[in-house]
Amino acid sequence: MRSPRSFGHAALAALLAATPAHAGDPAQVEQGREIFKDEGCPQCHGFGGKGDGYLLGMLKEPVKMHDWTDAATVQGWTDEYLFDITKKGGEAIGKNKVMLKYGNKLTDEQLRAVTAYARSVMPKQEP
Secondary structure, eight states: OOOHHHHHHHHHHHHHHHSOGGGSOHHHHHHHHHHHHHTTTHHHHOTTSSSOOGGGGGOSSOOOOOOTTOHHHHTTOOHHHHHHHHHHOTGGGTSOTTSOOOTTTSOHHHHHHHHHHHHHHSOOOOO
């Protein structure tokens, strides 16, 4: 049986994990922006996350990029979802295979920074 203290620690960990990335550290957002840029993400997602990257028209498979600045589009997107799609790639979570996986290239800390950057260009979601 768990002690009340362990439940408190679990609750705190869950609360911290649920904290939106945009409420986080500006240095983490900046690190994420740099990684986003250096990994070539703007080629598809655009520099501001509008889904207007120049590479989209050159892909063999047509892809509709999401505009991260549109509140209706990103409604319900959790940090966990953003982290997972970046780490595992689109195909692994039932999305388009054009979204590459970066879990073999970036650390979880770097992936969280990219998530924080992506969240920083998104409108705040209503609870």
